[in-house]
Amino acid sequence: MSEPTMRSPLHSFGLEEQAKPIDGSCGVWANEIPHLGYISLRGNGTDPAFVTAASTSLGVSLPLRPCTFASSNGITILWLSPDEWMIVCPRAQLSALLGSLRHALTDVRSQVVDNSGGYTQVIIEGPNALDVLQHVSVYDFAGLEPGRVVGTTFGKSSVYAFRQGEGYRVVIRRSFADYIWRYLVRAAVPYGLGIADLAGSRVTEEGVPA
């Protein structure tokens, strides 16, 4: 038996081999940020014991305002619903975060689930990034302010999207990753799609702008 290996849901597109540094040749630049850690955290957002325990354990205040997110030290917490948050972190920190969260929430009514196999993230940048998002979704991305995260449609499937730096991030389900990537490629045809070399640009492998 060989060792189990991690394979990104977009592995078959060979994005790594096509990646090149971002320049002026394409209107849209996109790539996957693979192998991040995703934790589903559920609990009562109006219960101070839960909010304090989770925030202290994560080192980031749990965003309580609807449709907002908070980032610190490479950890991003997305508000998904009044009782649900998604924690996105570097894979290397995943098990430590899970452990400390579960320990901190032992006596609090809550749920902490490792969802890392179920999601991946795509970064969409470039002068026409907004145009492409307007094509693929019913949400008016022109009105999406920094610091806000929205769950909306992407073609016939759904994503969580937010702005980071000059670009957009979409958190997508593994089972829809193939469909969403193909949809994105088709939508970007009028503008030209470049596969962004993330390692050599603003994004480090942890998915945090350098």
Place this chain on the structure above:
Amino acid sequence: MFVLFCPHCGEKREEEEFGYGGEAFIPRPATPEALDDEAWGDYLFMRKNPKGWHWEMWSHNTGCRKFFVVKRNTATNAIAGSWTLAEGRKAYDAEGGST
């Protein structure tokens, strides 16, 4: 197509983000075992289907995935408001629990 306000997300969103949840506030019989088949069938299947104002549930499928209550006019698609289930119950009862 119309726009709904999600009371959990605090934003107006396109109808495509939502799923229809049917008529709201259908009281479940307290003693189902005491009902005859017709009364139980009424509870399960019979709905108001009004032309006009209708209290109904929607779920924000792509967003917070929570159910909430909308008062919508089925003839014109005018929307009188949307509430969380608890708040909607109060508004519904304040109207006398009908229409």
